[in-house]
Amino acid sequence: MTDSQIAGINADRLRKFAAKEAKRYSESRPLAAKALAKGAGAFLNGVPMHWMRDWPMPYLPLVARAKGSKIKDIDGNELDDFCLGDTGSMFGHSPAPVAQAIRKQARRGLTYMLPTEAALQAGALLCERFGNFKWQIATTATDANRFALRVARAVTGKPKVLVFNGCYHGTLDDTMVELVQGKPANRPGLIGQVQDLTRAATVAEFNDLAGVEALLKKGDVAAILTEPVMTNSCMVLPQAGFHDGLRQLTRKYGALLIIDETHTISSGLGGYTRVHSLSPDMFVVGKCVAGGMPTAVWGMTDEVAARFNAYDAKRPSGHSGMGTTLSANPMQFACLTATLAEVMTPENYAHMEKGAERLSAGLAKAIEKHGAPWHVVRVGARVEFICAPGPLKSGTEAADAHQPEVEAALHTALLNRGSLIAPFHNMMLISPVTKSRQIDRLIASFDEILGDLFAPANKN
Structure with missing residues (x-):
């Protein structure tokens, strides 16, 4: 035996x-x-x-x-x-430039719903490091992904997001779906989940371009939201041509491509997107981007920004469903600027x-x-x-x-x-x-x- x-x-x-x-x-x-x-x-x-x-x-x-x-x-x-806060402290605990920025900003106030000169510096540094996007600041990558999806649905007029089986994009409800016998379903174990999440999300396998195209053909997908590499499971690398295929398919079927680099910022300066010359419509990164201070950034291309502004000008007045009071606070900008300029080198x-x-x-x-x-x-x-x-x-x-x-x-x-x-x-x-x-x-x-x-x- x-x-x-x-x-x-x-x-x-x-x-x-x-x-x-x-x-x-x-x-x-x-x-x-x-x-x-x-x-x-x-x-x-x-x-x-x-x-x-x-x-x-x-x-x-x-x-x-x-x-x-x-x-x-x-x-x-x-x-x-070697855990380093599961990427939150990827550049080490309390990098000296960030610790110094915290001490300096603490004497000036922690939050006041108005920008600082450091905010303007951070915008320029974000473009230098990650590309020419129109940026917004959030507190977590979950929030950033949530807001990015709102914009994607607004500008395309389509309801669904396409994610990959086993993906991780924080605790965003829209991504808590998986494939069960080849069909989308709510992930098991979700606490207090009462809605059918597959009404607003669909799922394909990573590296399966044929499966992606079959879902895009239905015409109801606003965006593909993906990590460049699957990282919050046993790690899965993209096969040759996969990312080029996603870019071509999204353009063909009128969906946006959102790249979430919250973990793959480890790939090199500018993340996997810069290292491998990807061209997303929207870009998200969090965790370590401000040296461990709770911060995420998300940006969109000029084209998407123009489409969103046209939509925004026509929508009824009222709550947008986007933004949190403590996001874009001066402490975030102090740490973001220090990290981008002096740590993320x-x-x-x-x-x-x-x-x-x-x-x-x-x-x-x-x-x-x-x-x-x-x-x-x-x-x-x-x-x-x-x-x-x-x-x-x-x-x-x-x-x-x-x-x-x-x-x-x-x-x-x-x-x-x-x-x-x-x-x-x-x-x-x-x-x-x-x-x-x-x-x-x-x-x-x-x-x-x-x-x-x-x-x-x-x-x-």
């Missing part, structure tokens, strides 16, 4: 390994356990944001401070941070690319050494090991490749060895201040862990 396996690992060995690592974690964080037991009860289920329960360790650490590419918790454990991206290549090669070497049926994917400064063979071509394949039990054990084991990676999948980022020794330490830990998990049976 063959022993059961998960991602090529003996299931019994995996569970014993996970239990050992969980015990090691708990033994190294007694102060966090005590503090949480005393003070977490004021929060729903003990956490200030519900998804914090999804971290795979036995309980949360409590951060004392974060600086550069390191985090220190209240128990004195110091971690090399060619030199920093060159360092990030070099480090990510070092990490990617080291992880791939360890996988090959231990004969794991896994693979590694990299997009600029973003690296992911996937516990399945690859490359993956679609959201369905990405979902099938996801191995939560293996990933949870690996996450805790790496954390015990001093490296923090993203909690929801095996994503790692290299910042401008990440050191080679930190990368090598992560690779060595990964190699050690795979040695335990894939050791011959007689060494079990």
